[in-house]
Amino acid sequence: xxxxxxxxxxxxxxxxxxxxxxxxxxxxxxxxxxxxxxxxxxxxxxxxxxxxxxxxxxxxxxxxxxxxxxxxxxxxxxxxxxxxxxxxxxxxxxxxxxxxxxxxxxxxxxxxxxxxxxxxxxxxxxxxxxxxxxxxxxx
Numbered sequence: 001x002x003x004x005x006x007x008x009x010x011x012x013x014x015x016x017x018x019x020x021x022x023x024x025x026x027x028x029x030x031x032x033x034x035x036x037x038x039x040x041x042x043x044x045x046x047x048x049x050x051x052x053x054x055x056x057x058x059x060x061x062x063x064x065x066x067x068x069x070x071x072x073x074x075x076x077x078x079x080x081x082x083x084x085x086x087x088x089x090x091x092x093x094x095x096x097x098x099x100x101x102x103x104x105x106x107x108x109x110x111x112x113x114x115x116x117x118x119x120x121x122x123x124x125x126x127x128x129x130x131x132x133x134x135x136x137x138x139x
Contacts, residue, residue, distance in 0.1 A: 076135060 077085075085101055092099045099107075112120060 076130060076132065078130060 085104055088104050089099060089101065092104075112123060115123065
């Protein structure tokens with residue numbers, strides 16, 4: 001008896017799942033072949049939120065003050081007054097409070113702002129007017 005070799009069963013390819021967004025229409029199949037239609041699954045219902053106890057409101061932090069807008073400027077100053085700025089910086093460092101030139105100038109502005117009008121005019125009269133602009137190079 002001759003045994004006939006049996007062919008192994010053909011492996012079926014897994015069908016791709018139908019897209020839930022849109023069904024793609026294909027050209028009509030050849031007659032005699034069954035055509036499967038894509039079945040759209042109903043949209044999943046959003047989960048129902050259970051009523052939960054509201055957490056206690058967080059204590060509000062104090063509002064941070066806004067930083068002042070800074071303005072960059074340049075000016076001309078006589079050499080003698082510039083030396084005074086350096087001496088004041090050294091004096092502040094000796095008093096264990098190092099400062100920058102801009103801090104010294106701002107402190108001077110605050111001090112001038114507190115003066116009464118008569119003292120303010122006296123302080124202004126002690127400062128000679130200088131020509132504005134960049135100094136010329138004397139070389």
